[in-house]
Amino acid sequence: MFQTESVGGALGGNVLAIIWQLIARYRARMWLAILFGTLSALTTILPAVGAGFMVGALLDGDRVTAALWAGSMIVGAALMIVLFTISTSISHLIAADVQADQRQIIGDKLKRVPLGFFTRFSAMDLRRVLIDDVEKLEDGVAHLIPEITAAYVGPVALLVIMAAVDWRMALAALVPTVLGFIFMMIVMRDGVEVTNRYHKLQANIATTMGEVVKVIPVVKTYDNSGSALIRAHQAIADFQDLITDWIDRAVVPANWFFLFATSNLLVLTPLSIYLLDIDGTDLPTVTFFHLAAMSLALLIAGLFGISNRTRQQEGVIARWQSLMAYPEQEVATTGDGPDGSDIVFSNVSFRYDRALVLDDVSFDVKAGTSLALVGPSGSGKTTIGRLLARFWDVGDGKITIGGRDIRAIPPHRLAESLSFVFQDIFLFSRSVRDNILIGRPDATEEELLQAARAARVDEFVSRLPKGYDTVVDGSLSLSVGQKQRISIARALLRNAPILVLDEATAYNDPENERELQGAIAALTAGKTLIVIAHRLSTIRHCDNIIFLDSGRIREEGTHAQLLALDGGYAAQWRTHMAAREFSLRNRQAGGDAS
Ligand SMILES: Nc1ncnc2c1ncn2[C@@H]1O[C@H](COP(=O)(O)OP(=O)(O)OP(=O)(O)O)[C@@H](O)[C@H]1O
Numbered sequence: 001m002f003q004t005e006s007v008g009g010a011l012g013g014n015v016l017a018i019i020w021q022l023i024a025r026y027r028a029r030m031w032l033a034i035l036f037g038t039l040s041a042l043t044t045i046l047p048a049v050g051a052g053f054m055v056g057a058l059l060d061g062d063r064v065t066a067a068l069w070a071g072s073m074i075v076g077a078a079l080m081i082v083l084f085t086i087s088t089s090i091s092h093l094i095a096a097d098v099q100a101d102q103r104q105i106i107g108d109k110l111k112r113v114p115l116g117f118f119t120r121f122s123a124m125d126l127r128r129v130l131i132d133d134v135e136k137l138e139d140g141v142a143h144l145i146p147e148i149t150a151a152y153v154g155p156v157a158l159l160v161i162m163a164a165v166d167w168r169m170a171l172a173a174l175v176p177t178v179l180g181f182i183f184m185m186i187v188m189r190d191g192v193e194v195t196n197r198y199h200k201l202q203a204n205i206a207t208t209m210g211e212v213v214k215v216i217p218v219v220k221t222y223d224n225s226g227s228a229l230i231r232a233h234q235a236i237a238d239f240q241d242l243i244t245d246w247i248d249r250a251v252v253p254a255n256w257f258f259l260f261a262t263s264n265l266l267v268l269t270p271l272s273i274y275l276l277d278i279d280g281t282d283l284p285t286v287t288f289f290h291l292a293a294m295s296l297a298l299l300i301a302g303l304f305g306i307s308n309r310t311r312q313q314e315g316v317i318a319r320w321q322s323l324m325a326y327p328e329q330e331v332a333t334t335g336d337g338p339d340g341s342d343i344v345f346s347n348v349s350f351r352y353d354r355a356l357v358l359d360d361v362s363f364d365v366k367a368g369t370s371l372a373l374v375g376p377s378g379s380g381k382t383t384i385g386r387l388l389a390r391f392w393d394v395g396d397g398k399i400t401i402g403g404r405d406i407r408a409i410p411p412h413r414l415a416e417s418l419s420f421v422f423q424d425i426f427l428f429s430r431s432v433r434d435n436i437l438i439g440r441p442d443a444t445e446e447e448l449l450q451a452a453r454a455a456r457v458d459e460f461v462s463r464l465p466k467g468y469d470t471v472v473d474g475s476l477s478l479s480v481g482q483k484q485r486i487s488i489a490r491a492l493l494r495n496a497p498i499l500v501l502d503e504a505t506a507y508n509d510p511e512n513e514r515e516l517q518g519a520i521a522a523l524t525a526g527k528t529l530i531v532i533a534h535r536l537s538t539i540r541h542c543d544n545i546i547f548l549d550s551g552r553i554r555e556e557g558t559h560a561q562l563l564a565l566d567g568g569y570a571a572q573w574r575t576h577m578a579a580r581e582f583s584l585r586n587r588q589a590g591g592d593a594s
Contacts, residue, residue: 026098155300166289436452492523
């Protein structure tokens with residue numbers, strides 16, 4: 001998952017500055033939104049002023065003027081709403097533009113990160129940054145930025161006017177609110193931490209629930225909901241535990257603050273009555289101060305809401321920054337493709353995180369020959385295949401294809417030379433035809449059908465309701481073997497000079513396997529081939545076999561040479577043969593019984 005904490009912690013109050021940078025292209029319009037927002041905040045003084053003059057007119061017995069002032073109060077309130085609406089309309093339009101920009105920026109970033117990035121971050125992580133967070137950014141751009149200036153300017157302007165009229169009553173309106181602020185800052189020191197945890201645990205629940213939905217079939221198969229859902233239960237329990245803490249340390253203090261902020265009348269009213277008596281302060285002024293004090297409290301309370309929402313934006317910005325900081329892969333934009341299909345790994349070392357996964361690996365595969373990579377699980381076989389496709393770049397050493405360092409080959413030229421059949425098959429929610437054509441979009445119908453026949457796709461496609469035009473979606477349940485055959489058809493169609501097969505036939509049923517092996521033989525004929533295999537029977541005829549263990553090449557040679565060596569490969573071969581014999585005997589026993 002993308003980081004939210006460390007970057008978020010470092011962000012602190014910078015989050016608004018970062019949002020300000022994000023809207024760089026729209027600053028002129030944003031200034032306009034800020035201007036209208038600030039004018040709207042300033043108009044909050046109008047009802048108080050109007051009320052003061054209205055009372056003055058009433059005391060003079062001038063009812064017409066009083067009515068006019070009453071009308072001005074309504075106009076003032078309406079003006080406030082109109083100005084605010086203009087401000088927020090402008091800022092929402094900017095927010096929509098910024099959101100579109102952000103999606104573009106993230107999309108561009110995703111084009112520049114190495115392919116391996118997508119094996120490390122789940123679709124859910126990406127969805128969160130690309131969709132949910134971009135949605136949330138709307139509050140930052142459309143509300144926080146224009147409102148923050150108004151939230152500061154409004155109370156200050158109000159206070160200046162109040163102080164100009166009577167500094168004593170201005171102070172009385174201000175003091176409880178300031179006390180509320182100080183109180184809030186002391187109590188909310190803990191509240192910030194607990195609110196951050198609240199947001200984190202909330203995100204954790206979302207992630208775990210997403211996982212739960214994914215594992216439901218497994219859970220049901222094993223009838224093991226107790227243990228499989230433990231993480232989800234734990235996430236919910238953690239959240240429930242925190243809620244009480246959060247209410248005690250963040251919600252209650254926040255309400256105390258509102259109480260303090262709006263309780264300035266408790267000080268102002270006795271003071272104003274006292275002043276009425278002793279020094280000729282008049283009733284209109286007292287009326288003005290009472291309404292102005294309430295406006296002041298509300299404006300300052302608004303500041304509190306802003307600081308809370310700013311904190312929510314921190315997570316959004318932190319995840320975005322974490323994505324943007326992900327190392328990019330340098331790609332050549334010009335240059336030739338590989339000159340031939342010889343593959344050479346020279347002293348290649350590689351680590352995903354800390355541990356070395358490939359350690360000084362060197363080998364070559366001559367054009368048109370085959371290499372099999374074998375070894376225990378986790379020995380680095382798949383990593384070698386992925387490095388060849390530049391899922392990641394090597395740490396040390398280099399990989400060349402046709403004598404050219406793959407880092408110097410433009411990606412489309414590299415892609416033209418390689419075909420992959422991976423363990424994980426991804427099919428798009430499009431027709432079977434489109435899914436095969438991904439291998440070569442400009443292939444003719446005849447070429448497509450030829451590839452489909454060779455990969456034995458046509459057999460099951462003819463039984464589908466719309467044949468090759470049937471859409472591969474949730475309603476169409478293809479077996480793993482069928483999906484695998486589609487992916488082989490793709491590779492056949494691509495007809496690239498180098499082919500990497502990662503356990504390509506591991507999931508196919510025995511009846512299909514022989515035919516599929518035939519198709520693969522057609523696919524691999526004349527190609528430079530790297531097979532990543534567990535079932536050694538499929539690779540015994542390879543020109544060269546490398547036995548890997550813990551990221552190092554331990555043995556290399558033909559099947560016969562490695563057997564003669566009697567090392568790790570021979571041991572794995574013996575295990576394989578024993579397992580095969582066992583399964584054959586079982587099948588025979590099953591056959592006899594029936
Ligand atoms: N995306 C990744 N991030 C971090 N570590 C990884 C990643 N992919 C693989 N590894 C680690 O690298 C090591 C080599 O993995 P690799 O998949 O290359 O082995 P393998 O020989 O193909 O294994 P298997 O036969 O089980 O597929 C393992 O320790 C694995 O946990």
